[in-house]
Amino acid sequence: MTQKIRFYFDFSSPYGYLATVRIDELARRHGRVVDWRPHLLGVAMKATGQSPLLNQPLRGAYAKRDLARMAQDFGVALVQPEVFPIHSVAASRAFYALKDDVEEQAVRLARQLFHAYWGEGRDISRPGDIAREADAIGMNGAVLIERMALLETRQRLRDEVDDAMQRGIFGSPMFDLDGELFWGCDKFDQMDRWLSAGGW
Amino acid sequence: MTQKIRFYFDFSSPYGYLATVRIDELARRHGRVVDWRPHLLGVAMKATGQSPLLNQPLRGAYAKRDLARMAQDFGVALVQPEVFPIHSVAASRAFYALKDDVEEQAVRLARQLFHAYWGEGRDISRPGDIAREADAIGMNGAVLIERMALLETRQRLRDEVDDAMQRGIFGSPMFDLDGELFWGCDKFDQMDRWLSAGGW
Numbered sequence: 001m002t003q004k005i006r007f008y009f010d011f012s013s014p015y016g017y018l019a020t021v022r023i024d025e026l027a028r029r030h031g032r033v034v035d036w037r038p039h040l041l042g043v044a045m046k047a048t049g050q051s052p053l054l055n056q057p058l059r060g061a062y063a064k065r066d067l068a069r070m071a072q073d074f075g076v077a078l079v080q081p082e083v084f085p086i087h088s089v090a091a092s093r094a095f096y097a098l099k100d101d102v103e104e105q106a107v108r109l110a111r112q113l114f115h116a117y118w119g120e121g122r123d124i125s126r127p128g129d130i131a132r133e134a135d136a137i138g139m140n141g142a143v144l145i146e147r148m149a150l151l152e153t154r155q156r157l158r159d160e161v162d163d164a165m166q167r168g169i170f171g172s173p174m175f176d177l178d179g180e181l182f183w184g185c186d187k188f189d190q191m192d193r194w195l196s197a198g199g200w
Numbered sequence: 201m202t203q204k205i206r207f208y209f210d211f212s213s214p215y216g217y218l219a220t221v222r223i224d225e226l227a228r229r230h231g232r233v234v235d236w237r238p239h240l241l242g243v244a245m246k247a248t249g250q251s252p253l254l255n256q257p258l259r260g261a262y263a264k265r266d267l268a269r270m271a272q273d274f275g276v277a278l279v280q281p282e283v284f285p286i287h288s289v290a291a292s293r294a295f296y297a298l299k300d301d302v303e304e305q306a307v308r309l310a311r312q313l314f315h316a317y318w319g320e321g322r323d324i325s326r327p328g329d330i331a332r333e334a335d336a337i338g339m340n341g342a343v344l345i346e347r348m349a350l351l352e353t354r355q356r357l358r359d360e361v362d363d364a365m366q367r368g369i370f371g372s373p374m375f376d377l378d379g380e381l382f383w384g385c386d387k388f389d390q391m392d393r394w395l396s397a398g399g400w
Contacts, residue, residue, distance in 0.1 A: 048258050051249070058248050058370040062381055069380070072400050073390065170258040180269070181262055186386035190273060200272050 004035040006176035008164060011038060011088035011110075013172035014054075014067050014078060017118035018185050020111060021074045023173075026188060030195040036099075036107055038092040039164040040157075041172055048170050052085050070185055079121045086117070086125035089157070090148065094130045096156045097147035105139065112137050204235040206376035208364055211238060211288035211310075213372035214254075214267050214278060217318035218385050220311060221274045223373075226388060230395040236299075236307055238292040239364040240357075241372055248370050252285050270385055279321045286317070286325035289357070290348065294330045296356045297347035305339065312337050 005027050009016030027034045045051065054060045064080075071078035091113050098106035112133045116122040123129050127148060131141025147153055168181060175182045175191060180199070182191050194200070205227050209216030227234045245251065254260045264280075271278035291313050298306035312333045316322040323329050327348060331341025347353055368381060375382045375391060380399070382391050394400070 044258070048256055049251070050259075056248055058244070058365075058368055059250075061368060062370070062383060065381070066383070069394075069400075070390075073393070165258075168258055168261060170262070181265070183262060183266070184386065186384060186390065189389040190270075190386065193273070194269075200269075 002031060003178050004033045006035045006037055008037045008039055008169045008172065008174040008176070010041040010172040011091040011113055011117065011124065012084075012086050013041060014118050015070075015185050016172040017114040018067070018070055018074055018076065018078070019173035020114055021076050022185075022188050023175075026191060026195070029192070032195070034107075036095070036110055037160065037164065038088070038095050038110070039169055039172075040088060040092065040161050042087075043161050044165065044170040047165065050170075054084075074185075077119055079118065081117055081121040081123070083123045083125065086123065088125070090127050090130050091124050092160075093148040093153050093157050094134070094144055096160060097144065097150070097153045108137060109134060109139065109144075202231060202233075203378050204233045206235045206237055208237045208239055208369045208372065208374040208376070210241040210372040211291040211313055211317065211324065212284075212286050213241060214318050215270075215385050216372040217314040218267070218270055218274055218276065218278070219373035220314055221276050222385075222388050223375075226391060226395070229392070232395070234307075236295070236310055237360065237364065238288070238295050238310070239369055239372075240288060240292065240361050242287075243361050244365065244370040247365065250370075254284075274385075277319055279319065281317055281321040281323070283323045283325065286323065288325070290327050290330050291324050292360075293348040293353050293357050294334070294344055296360060297344065297350070297353045308337060309334060309339065309344075 005023070007019070007023050009019060023034050053063050067078060094113075095106050095110055098109060113124050113130070116133050117124045122133075124133065127145050130148065131145050134141040134144045167176065171183045173183075173185060175187065177191060177194065180194070182194075205223070207219070207223050209219060223234050226232075253263050267278060294313075295306050295310055298309060313324050313330070316333050317324045322333075324333065327345050330348065331345050334341040334344045367376065371383045373383075373385060375387065377391060377394065380394070382394075
């Protein structure tokens with residue numbers, strides 16, 4: 001059986017957003033399905049000792065230019081949101097509140113949230129923001145808020161974050177292809193070769 | 201006039217070594233010349249607040265696997281040297297002691313030093329190590345050691361490192377294509393497209 005491509009990202013990550021533009025094409029070309037898995041970079045950064053890239057001396061300035069170039073290369077608009085960085089806990093809870101029952105809806109919502117924040121600069125950190133974006137794509141935002149608040153949903157996100165850490169996930173995007181991790185939007189060409197060759 | 205591709209690296213960086221395997225092919229395909237520029241990651245890391253990647257929690261383990269995969273992809277052997285990390289000051293001084301007068305010799309020596317350290321695991325941190333590797337490719341190691349010790353050579357390395365920092369160089373490898381910085385071995389495919397399109 002062909003395994004899914006596990007796609008790890010954080011909603012506050014611009015590189016995570018850019019990855020959503022190309023991940024489906026990669027998967028389709030290789031007959032794979034994408035398993036979207038938001039995690040929390042803030043938790044990972046405590047373990048790795050990192051701070052948000054865009055705020056780092058030298059590296060932040062480079063990343064801004066790199067993102068602008070990469071967005072053009074990927075053919076997508078990318079803005080610098082006024083509210084930055086944001087907490088991505090609410091967005092991640094909303095995603096996992098839907099994933100098991102209606103995975104397609106979870107992915108649709110994830111795309112809408114990424115687009116709202118990184119494509120149009122709207123804050124997506126508060127539950128009300130999530131509801132607004134859910135309503136905008138014909139989902140029931142009020143019901144979603146209720147599900148986000150459930151203890152079960154909150155625990156689910158904790159478990160997912162723990163599991164990601166156990167698997168060595170520390171960045172956004174990161175991809176798990178049959179147990180091999182690949183980090184960053186720069187990896188699409190190499191992942192394409194890797195999947196074509198069945199490893200090397 | 202077609203500008204040179206500035207190729208920044210640190211001799212202690214395995215990704216820097218891997219870049220030497222593909223940089224010439226990239227340049228040739230686009231009618232460019234490569235301008236090799238060793239700098240000192242230790243100095244850059246003071247500014248960026250980073251520590252050596254291979255020693256970082258989670259990120260180090262990933263980088264080891266990434267390096268092994270990338271070395272296979274690039275078709276080159278990569279070992280984990282027993283002495284690691286090393287100071288790359290001596291190697292960098294040796295390079296700049298030659299660059300202005302006999303640039304081709306400087307590049308030949310750089311390739312030998314990278315290969316000695318990352319291809320075969322020999323220490324290249326001490327002047328005597330540099331002389332040994334220089335002798336091995338038919339250069340005069342004893343004369344090279346004398347030139348490395350000159351105040352002029354030492355100052356030259358300091359100036360190069362300052363200049364690199366001014367230009368926003370913080371990693372290895374980094375490439376400057378007509379004022380645009382690209383960071384990492386993962387950028388070869390994107391740089392290829394960028395040079396073909398003349399930017400985008």
